[in-house]
Amino acid sequence: MVTTGAPFGLVREDLDRLELALVETARAEHPILGPLLSTVLPGSGKRLRPALALLVGRLGTFRPEPMLHMATGVELLHAASLVHDDVVDESELRRGARTLFTRVGNAVAVLVGDYLFAQSAAQCVATNDIRVIGLFAETLASMCQGQIEEASRGNTPHLSVTREAYLHTIWGKTASLFVLACEGSAILAGLDEPRVRAMRRYGDRMGLAFQIVDDVLDFVGDESKLGKQVGSDLRQGTITLPVICLRETMPTGEFRAAFEDDDPDGLVRLVRESSAIDRSYAEAERLLQEARDALALVPAGEPRDVLENLTRYVVDRRV
Amino acid sequence: MVTTGAPFGLVREDLDRLELALVETARAEHPILGPLLSTVLPGSGKRLRPALALLVGRLGTFRPEPMLHMATGVELLHAASLVHDDVVDESELRRGARTLFTRVGNAVAVLVGDYLFAQSAAQCVATNDIRVIGLFAETLASMCQGQIEEASRGNTPHLSVTREAYLHTIWGKTASLFVLACEGSAILAGLDEPRVRAMRRYGDRMGLAFQIVDDVLDFVGDESKLGKQVGSDLRQGTITLPVICLRETMPTGEFRAAFEDDDPDGLVRLVRESSAIDRSYAEAERLLQEARDALALVPAGEPRDVLENLTRYVVDRRV
Numbered sequence: 229m230v231t232t233g234a235p236f237g238l239v240r241e242d243l244d245r246l247e248l249a250l251v252e253t254a255r256a257e258h259p260i261l262g263p264l265l266s267t268v269l270p271g272s273g274k275r276l277r278p279a280l281a282l283l284v285g286r287l288g289t290f291r292p293e294p295m296l297h298m299a300t301g302v303e304l305l306h307a308a309s310l311v312h313d314d315v316v317d318e319s320e321l322r323r324g325a326r327t328l329f330t331r332v333g334n335a336v337a338v339l340v341g342d343y344l345f346a347q348s349a350a351q352c353v354a355t356n357d358i359r360v361i362g363l364f365a366e367t368l369a370s371m372c373q374g375q376i377e378e379a380s381r382g383n384t385p386h387l388s389v390t391r392e393a394y395l396h397t398i399w400g401k402t403a404s405l406f407v408l409a410c411e412g413s414a415i416l417a418g419l420d421e422p423r424v425r426a427m428r429r430y431g432d433r434m435g436l437a438f439q440i441v442d443d444v445l446d447f448v449g450d451e452s453k454l455g456k457q458v459g460s461d462l463r464q465g466t467i468t469l470p471v472i473c474l475r476e477t478m479p480t481g482e483f484r485a486a487f488e489d490d491d492p493d494g495l496v497r498l499v500r501e502s503s504a505i506d507r508s509y510a511e512a513e514r515l516l517q518e519a520r521d522a523l524a525l526v527p528a529g530e531p532r533d534v535l536e537n538l539t540r541y542v543v544d545r546r547v
Numbered sequence: 548m549v550t551t552g553a554p555f556g557l558v559r560e561d562l563d564r565l566e567l568a569l570v571e572t573a574r575a576e577h578p579i580l581g582p583l584l585s586t587v588l589p590g591s592g593k594r595l596r597p598a599l600a601l602l603v604g605r606l607g608t609f610r611p612e613p614m615l616h617m618a619t620g621v622e623l624l625h626a627a628s629l630v631h632d633d634v635v636d637e638s639e640l641r642r643g644a645r646t647l648f649t650r651v652g653n654a655v656a657v658l659v660g661d662y663l664f665a666q667s668a669a670q671c672v673a674t675n676d677i678r679v680i681g682l683f684a685e686t687l688a689s690m691c692q693g694q695i696e697e698a699s700r701g702n703t704p705h706l707s708v709t710r711e712a713y714l715h716t717i718w719g720k721t722a723s724l725f726v727l728a729c730e731g732s733a734i735l736a737g738l739d740e741p742r743v744r745a746m747r748r749y750g751d752r753m754g755l756a757f758q759i760v761d762d763v764l765d766f767v768g769d770e771s772k773l774g775k776q777v778g779s780d781l782r783q784g785t786i787t788l789p790v791i792c793l794r795e796t797m798p799t800g801e802f803r804a805a806f807e808d809d810d811p812d813g814l815v816r817l818v819r820e821s822s823a824i825d826r827s828y829a830e831a832e833r834l835l836q837e838a839r840d841a842l843a844l845v846p847a848g849e850p851r852d853v854l855e856n857l858t859r860y861v862v863d864r865r866v
Binding site: 258260261312315316317318334335336338339340341342343345346347349350352353356358361362364365366368369371372373375376377379380 | 577579580631634635636637653654655657658659660661662664665666668669671672673675677680681683684685687688690691692694695696698699
């Protein structure tokens with residue numbers, strides 16, 4: 229059912245069960261909600277986050293029921309955040325399709341996002357592990373902080389956003405959810421504390437690298453695969469690592485002038501043709517090496533091999 | 548610190564501690580969030596919901612720490628839902644002041660609401676009681692369902708909204724949170740199951756009655772106290788019990804004609820001058836009697852007396 233090239237290996241059947249759980253959530257008895265949910269939940273997305281949860285779960289004692297709740301909770305939290313992201317950014321397209329925001333308007337999209345947060349909470353509570361549930365609440369707060377940081381940059385974000393501020397923001401908006409998937413599952417699988425910390429670190433680095441590659445693809449990706457215009461982040465004033473790398477390698481006056489030209493196409497071309505893309509990929513590679521190093525602490529075997537393969541998938545992907 | 552005339556009696560000191568907890572939440576280390584939160588959290592609101600939680604907590608073994616988390620979680624959930632309500636309704640004023648939505652715009656208001664949901668989740672998790680946390684997740688879902696029902700009524704809601712549909716909607720959007728406050732606290736206080744159920748029933752009936760009175764006050768209240776125009780629900784197409792009562796006592800053709808006139812002031816006057824107001828108050832009174840009956844099941848004493856007094860405050864209040 230999952231339409232992705234990611235090498236999920238031994239958790240493919242678990243992911244089929246996840247799809248059924250998502251269909252079940254969308255089949256809310258509610259006459260209005262059901263049809264809306266069924267357009268945002270089943271059959272869409274790469275399912276990378278729940279796959280990570282399920283794989284980490286197989287590093288220890290795999291308990292199918294709580295693990296499936298964990299994976300479903302993570303994916304529902306991801307879905308909720310996408311719905312609200314589109315509201316916040318007033319995005320018309322996602323993965324080439326019209327967003328819920330565009331189809332049903334601001335009000336209902338806000339409420340559907342809230343409902344998905346609620347369902348995500350219910351799934352995490354169903355793991356019945358108070359530490360995991362606490363992690364869920366922390367993650368929710370981190371994700372909001374990351375989004376608020378991004379939405380509240382000043383008028384000249386291209387000058388003020390440092391590399392550290394960028395990493396802080398993407399930690400909140402993206403990596404925190406990868407951490408929930410990996411650390412939460414490590415706890416549920418009964419791994420010992422050093423291994424739980426290692427899986428937290430793996431999720432953290434995977435999440436940061438994933439977002440950096442996302443931000444690079446926004447500049448160099450194939451528009452038909454991205455389902456949106458190249459350079460859309462920059463066009464809407466969101467400063468990501470490639471722009472920060474460009475600033476680091478250009479004389480300040482020249483960089484400032486490029487932004488004052490009010491020529492977004494030219495700016496996008498400037499980023500694409502500079503070393504900023506390679507430098508951003510190098511940062512992602514550095515983080516992914518740290519993710520692989522963290523894997524050295526957990527038992528060898530097929531789950532660990534797949535988790536290692538996924539570090540390469542993250543940077544090789546084209547969409 | 549609390550600016551209300553509600554007779555909260557013996558939990559007044561607990562409520563002062565609640566205010567401190569809210570100030571603490573608003574003092575988020577985050578430079579952007581803190582100032583925004585401090586405009587929606589401290590010093591505003593009646594604190595009725597946390598007061599109910601604290602009073603019910605005193606019917607059994609009062610454990611100050613989890614009870615304060617419970618009360619704070621309930622109030623944060625209320626604050627979150629108000630922030631999103633204003634986004635959904637595009638409301639300019641709340642309690643006479645400009646809403647967060649008006650001050651900071653749609654995007655940031657959506658995210659601040661999400662952040663408040665997250666903080667509410669964190670407080671409920673901090674009660675460390677998995678049953679209470681499960682109830683929190685259910686409540687979040689019910690509140691969203693109620694809001695979605697209200698936001699998705701058809702083009703002729705004045706004809707299609709039945710009394711049952713109205714009660715279902717206000718159960719979700721209002722009473723479910725009263726249930727969380729009362730049932731959650733009853734669980735934390737270690738009451739036995741029949742008493743937990745009685746407190747659930749008390750919260751349920753109090754919540755429904757509170758919303759009905761709110762909906763009546765929207766027609767008959769004092770504009771300066773309401774902080775908004777009289778009849779604002781009807782003007783924005785929200786059908787509440789007074790309109791349903793009017794429809795039940797008017798010939799269908801006449802009722803339909805009144806709505807087709809496109810004269811909101813006339814409609815509001817029609818409701819105010821009909822028996823619909825008295826009939827709505829009677830429904831609230833009936834529910835509050837059921838709330839008082841539920842109290843008969845819990846131990847007599849000051850907490851129960853205050854809970855009983857609050858059933859009268861709910862219907863006597865003018866704002």
